[in-house]
Structures are given as structure tokens and as C-alpha cells.
Amino acid sequence: MSNWTDIAALPELSERSLVRLSGLLPMDVPKGTVLFQPGEAVKGFVIMLEGRVDVFLTGPTGREILLYAVEPGQSCVQSTLGLMGGEDYSGEAITRGPARLVLVPKEMFLTLMGEDDGFRDFVFRAFAKRMQTMMHLLEKVAFTRVEARLAQILLERCEAGVLTATHAEIAVMIGSAREVVSRRLDALAKRGILHLERGRVEIRDFETLEVLAETD
Amino acid sequence: MSNWTDIAALPELSERSLVRLSGLLPMDVPKGTVLFQPGEAVKGFVIMLEGRVDVFLTGPTGREILLYAVEPGQSCVQSTLGLMGGEDYSGEAITRGPARLVLVPKEMFLTLMGEDDGFRDFVFRAFAKRMQTMMHLLEKVAFTRVEARLAQILLERCEAGVLTATHAEIAVMIGSAREVVSRRLDALAKRGILHLERGRVEIRDFETLEVLAETD
DNA sequence: CGCCTTCGGTGACCTAGTCACCGACAGCGG
């Protein structure tokens, strides 16, 4: 009788809440699925079980910026926003790999918010955390140079010193343009800090990169 | 026996909550008071009664950007953040004129959150609204040209077609640099859309300015 | 009246974003 509510990093919920939630079926979605788009009505409250979802903001010119990533055990703040304030999504969410998630219908969400302290706390904390993330992002976009943001994302997202992504994808992550990223990466490669291959960035000099990430 | 809880645009609170809150004394603060600064510990939950507070984010270089303004009847989200997530302020709040506000101590705030649905709802909605504002701001900073942001702020903040502010202050509002604002304003004045005086911007052609505010 | 502070204007320079274009490299069907 293993249930998804065991897996998720949910806080202590009441017995009644757990029963309610366990009635919901987790859904599996393949990589690249668009979970929601700007202007779409909110369907319910999303809890991630496996995989990761990237949430982007798209500008009128088509340029995009990564707002945040939703990791397992977290909820999607965008959906909460819609459920509480009544406004539609303004971001776009895409699964970054195969993912498993649970969709809590609006009615059940509101019921849980009203009667379960643990659930409310969970939602509120998620909210507060995202807000902080957004403020940091705003700070970065407004005040930090591209080179520093680039260094940061490379260090954050690399696996075993390698980031598997195209220049265009990296540009979206840091909210810049592809050409700019290409030029910056090129400059760093010429300094021996990185090694570039098609769709792949390999970090050669972590220390210097860490210094660059902190330089304003 | 008039009480401040009547004035504030608070939602329906329980009798018990109102009694608790009415025990708190509103405080008057003069123009230019710094309510909190980055790194400061959170004192409590703030509810505005009169006046307006501007909340800024300051970058490492000293450049600033206006995050949002807190109007009467609203609460300060930064304080909520600190109370819920435990993190310190990262913005700076300054009263834009003489203001009156109530400071709810942390313990009372947590009690109210736990036992009063109306209060919780009030806090949650404020949160959701600020989140939306922040996303819009992020979108603007990341994707909108300075000229458009300038036009927007002029239209938003003018009184009877006049904005009383120095170029430096306007620069902070739109997250740009003083020189850039000066040059843009100058360009708009040369086109006859504005009339400039020391510490004062007068709008001469609303229609054109509105078009500029919408042009991406 | 003269001093000082704040405000705004200017030129030079650098970083970043945009546009147009093009060559290099898979992947795939024939």
C-alpha cells in the first residue's frame, strides 16, 4: 500500500488530509511537456514528485528568462497565485525531463488551506521561498554583469564539471541573448577556464570561475 | 472610541482578533524614515494606515531600484517573509511622506495566522499581489526599454500632469542611471512631450506619452 | 554677497542586446 504521500517531502499533515490527498492519482508526463502557459486558467495546485520543472517568463520580443525550477517535494507557486489571487499564469512551465506530479483540484486545495495547519504552512513556506528567489533573480538581472551570471549558472547546473546545454539554452537561463553567451563563453575558453564542445560546456578551472561568479 | 482597526481596509476579522489588534498603538513616523534595512532582523508585521512607503532593492554598486510601494490598508510583504521563512530583509523601506502604521509583534502575528481565517486570507492575498507585482517588475527590467519604463512611471506617478522628483529619484524608480534618465527626458522635452524644470517634470502631451509607454 | 550643496548636462568609453548572415556539424533518408 505504498502511497505517493509518503514520498513527497510534505510536512506533517492531519490524517484526514492524507486520506483526501491519497485519493488523487499522480500523473507521469514526458520531457518537454508544457504544463501551463501565459493566459491559461489555473487548473489546480501542483505538487512535484519526481523530475524537475523549469518556469520561464517570456517577453514580448520572444526573449525568455528562467524564473525558477520546481524540484521534487515542492509545489508550484504560480498555481497557488492563481488559486489565491484569481489571476492567470504569467509564466510558462516546461518539464526538464520525465516528471511525476499530483494535481490537487481547486476545491480540495481551498479545503485543505482552511482546515490543516500543516498544509497551510507548507504552502506559505513555499511562497516565501519563491519570493526570496524572485528577489534574488531581480537583483541579478538588474545589477549583475552577464559574465558573473554565466559563471554562477555554470557552477550551479554542471554535473561532474560538465554542463550539457546549448548556448541558446544557457542564454535563457541567465536571461540574456544567445550571441552574448557565445561570445562570453568563447572569451572564458580562450582564458583556459572552460572547454567548449557542441551542446556541452566543460569547466577546467573551478577556482577562477568561482571568483568570476562573485565579482560584481 | 474610534479605533484604527475601523480605518484600515482589513477584511472581516473575528471579535477576538479585533480586540487583540486594537490593543496596539499606531505610530506616526516622519517623511524619510528608514523602516528597515538589509540584514536587519524582522521586528514584526507592519500594517500601513496612512502615507506611503517605498521599498527599494540596493545592488552592490549602490544602484537602487524601486520594488513596490506600500499603500494604506496594505501590509508589508518583506516583514511577512521574515516572519514565515526566517530570512532577513533584503530590501530597504523608506517613508515617502509622513506616515502612520501599526506594528504587530511576531507572537501576535503567528497567533492570528493560526486562529483567524480572515487574517490569514488578508496576509495571503497581500502576498499573492506582491508576487504578481514583482513578476511584472522583473518582466519590465528584463525586457522593456528605458524610454517605455520612463513614460510609464511619469504617467503613474504624476499629479495633475506634474511629477515632482529629481532625475536621480526617477532613475531609482525605473532601475536605471541618472545620466540615462536625463538624456531620455531631454529627448522627450525636445519633442515637445515634456517640459522640464529643476526637480519637476511636466507632461505636455499625454497621448504620445501613453503610446511610448506601450511600445516595446 | 559669496559660499556650498544639489541638480542636471556632456563626452568618452564599455557592456549588452539586436540583426543579418554564414559556415560547421549532426542526423537521416535514399
Add this chain to the structure above:
DNA sequence: CCGCTGTCGGTGACTAGGTCACCGAAGGCG
């Protein structure tokens, strides 16, 4: 194995915006 095609990355030229240094003009005040 070859050639087609779509993606990826590189480049030059231009524009917008931010930074720096500096300076003159306007207003406040003793």
C-alpha cells in the same frame, strides 16, 4: 556512402544602456 536539412555556434555592425569624470547652473543660507 552521399547529400539534404535543421540545429548550433561564430562574426561583424549597429544601437541601447550603464559608467566615469567632470563641470556649470540653480538654489539655499549665513
